[in-house]
Amino acid sequence: MELTFYIAAAVAVLSTVMVITRYNMIHALLYLVVSFLAVAVVFFTLGAPFMAALEVIIYAGAIVVLIIFVIMMLNMRQEDVQREKAWLQPSTWVGPAVLSAVLLAELVYIVVAADVATGGAVVAVDARLVGLALFGPYIIGVQLSGLLLTAGIVGAYHLGRQKKKVIHRFLQERSAAA
The missing domain is CATH 1.20.5 (Single alpha-helices involved in coiled-coils or other helix-helix interfaces)
Incomplete structure (x- = not known):
């Protein structure tokens, strides 16, 4: 079960990075669905099957459909894509990347501390x-x-x-x- 958690977490992180770095919004949306599904697996391995089901139904279902409607409503053109590429300079994403690394370190600490405190037992929510x-x-x-x-x-x-x-x-x- 622990190996499943780490594999799902790695998939979630990798797919989320792909969401951020894709220029085509539909490709990014597909990676976002993969990320939501990986997070649902993480919830399930942590003993929260209800939260995993909510993750799939609400985020991978409803929110993604909502994003598709917003994409269709905005009807982005090629010049908009070029402008977004200019926004992806390192000065733009270094700050959020550092903050995300801090949050990741906190998450790792919480998981390790909880695993030591409970002796590896998972309690269902x-x-x-x-x-x-x-x-x-x-x-x-x-x-x-x-x-x-x-x-x-x-x-x-x-x-x-x-x-x-x-x-x-x-x-x-x-x-x-x-």
Whole structure:
């Protein structure tokens, strides 16, 4: 079971890196699905089959479909892809990479410390307790996450729509001048 955890974790990290480094959004989306599935395996090996099922249903299912709709709504062109390539300079990703390395070190420490403290025993998490926690003391966090996702989608739509308005206005002024 421990080997399965490490293999799934390695797949999750590798596929997440591929999500970040792909220029084609659909390719990145496919790697994102692989990453979500690998994280679901990690949850399962840690004794949380309910969280693994939620990971597959909510993230690998619903969120990915939502991202596909946003991609279709924005309709990115080649100049947008070139601009995104310019954003991937090392000065842009060094900070997040260092912070991710710190978080990875913390995760490794927590896993090692928990393994030593419990003697390697895995305790299953009850689905009822997860639901009570999410819709009990953490209800504000759940609601704020939903609002944040909604605001991101509305913002992406607004930004994509504004560019189309400017191009349309430019073409109208150009045809009126001719």
